[in-house]
Amino acid sequence: MMKEALLLISFLVILVGVAGAEESPDFSPGNDLKIFYSPFRRKESPSWNQMLTEDKSRMEFLSSLAVGSSVVRVASGRGVTQNPTYVVRAGIGTPPQTLLVAVDTGNDAAWIPCSGCDGCSSATFAPSVSSTFKPTRCGSPQCALLPKASCGGDACRFNVTYGSSDIVATVAEDTVALAGDSISGYTFGCVKKAAGGSFPAQGLLGLGRGPLSLISQSTGIYKSTFSYCLPSFKSVSFSGSLRLGPAGQPKRIKTTPLLRNPRRSSLYYADLVGIKVGGRIVDIPASALAFNPVSGAGTVIDSGTVFTTLVQPAYAAVRDEFRRRMGNSTAASSLGGFDTCYAAPIVVPTITFMFAGMNVTLPQENFIIHSTAGRISCLAMAAAGENGINAGVSVIGSFQQQNHRILIDAANSKLGVARELCS
Ligand SMILES: *[C@@H]1O[C@H](CO)[C@@H](O)[C@H](O)[C@H]1NC(C)=O
Ligand SMILES: *[C@@H]1O[C@H](CO)[C@@H](O)[C@H](O)[C@H]1NC(C)=O
Ligand SMILES: *[C@@H]1O[C@H](CO)[C@@H](O)[C@H](O)[C@H]1NC(C)=O
Secondary structure (H helix, E strand, O other): OHHHHHHHHHHHHHHHHHHHHOOOOOOOOOOEEEEEEOOOOOOOOOOHHHHHHHHHHHHHHHHHOOOOOOOOOOOOOOOOOOOOOEEEEEEEOOOOEEEEEEEEOOOOOOEEEEEEEEOOOOOOEOHHHOOOOEEOEOOOHHHHHOOOEEEEOOEEEEEEEEOOEEEEEEEEEEEEEEOOEEEEEEEEEEEEEEEOOOOOOOOEEEOOOOOOOHHHHOHHHHOOEEEEEOOOOOOOOOEEEEEEOOOOOOOOOEEEEEEEEOOEEEEEEEOEEEEEEOOEEOOOOHHHHOOOOOOOOEEEEOOOOOOEEEOHHHHHHHHHHHHHHHOOOOEEOOEOOEOOEEOOOOOOOOEEEEEOOEEEEEOHHHOEEEOOOOOOEEEOEEEOOOOHHHOOEEEEOHHHHOOEEEEEEOOOOEEEEEEOOOO
């Protein structure tokens, strides 16, 4: 069974190779950026179970963003932890130097590998040939925005742990070009050293909502609004899009209030109030899903977590109703970390996430994962850890978001979801 799982991922890696082969340095017209699977993803083939384990580490990472917790904790030392899956093209500096930067809604800052970086694996940005590059001075307001910044001579520096990578960077600013727009004076970490395997090969552009994120540094142009459509895992063309700014956003889109949780101010929260399986509302105590600005509990929409994890009482209710409807004549043993699997092609009930004012009914491709040979199909969700800092946090992951447009309108505190085939 595990062999099937491995095949699925190898297939993915081959597709990713094709993505990397695309050479055109052009930006898409307008404010759309093509979004694709990172060509720099893991070389080895992880199993589903490993992916779930990585998601658990990711949960800890998201949780570690909580105010007052200064350490980014990582459960395992595996290099692939938190490797964001999706990249876009960005032009850094003047004239622009093109890099394929990872995008991640669970991060704020941008980190760009700079010339001479020790341990960076691919293309780097050369500050010396950019006429607009400026190191950020120690004691400047931007330097103060980085919680762990320190002064090295006159330069603002920071060290950060990202997954299994330890990153050493100096803070700088330069023009960043995205989709034909230029943002001048963009503050980012110019990475000088990256030890460990988690650092995205050509850097990272954080789409979170904190002060150093893309949306916070481009409010004049993009008005704290963006949307994205993540392509399907299985797609062969797999180009999605990141659309920046209010222009061109869907007008008729279902929305729910976008919440800000002071405990984790970088993340996008929404009020998940219930879940339907096959049209029936499953029995979840309201307190299990409740948004709580004091504890940080609630539901986060994250592009860097693959599989949705629901707080234990919610997952148990969904799984039990799902199993009841499926019957157990074709029930199979668990596969990887998924505990609800079937050995025949299955027709499954729909799953609906009920947010305040917005119901999102997912098609099967968003909650069933198949082995390559199609012999085993599993419910592609899991229970969240119950203890400690993660308690009470559910995360809607990228598998459940694929082929939907997710609209983040932070200016108007709205989160929109619409089905869109972007693969
Ligand atoms: C950051 O890391 C570098 C290299 O590992 C080290 O020399 C420096 O002391 C560290 N700085 C801080 C503030 O931890
Ligand atoms: C099959 O159904 C029986 C009776 O409802 C239940 O006890 C058992 O756990 C089920 N097995 C699986 C694999 O779902
Ligand atoms: C969502 O579904 C529930 C239950 O079917 C229904 O009562 C509610 O009105 C729906 N909400 C919206 C916004 O359509």
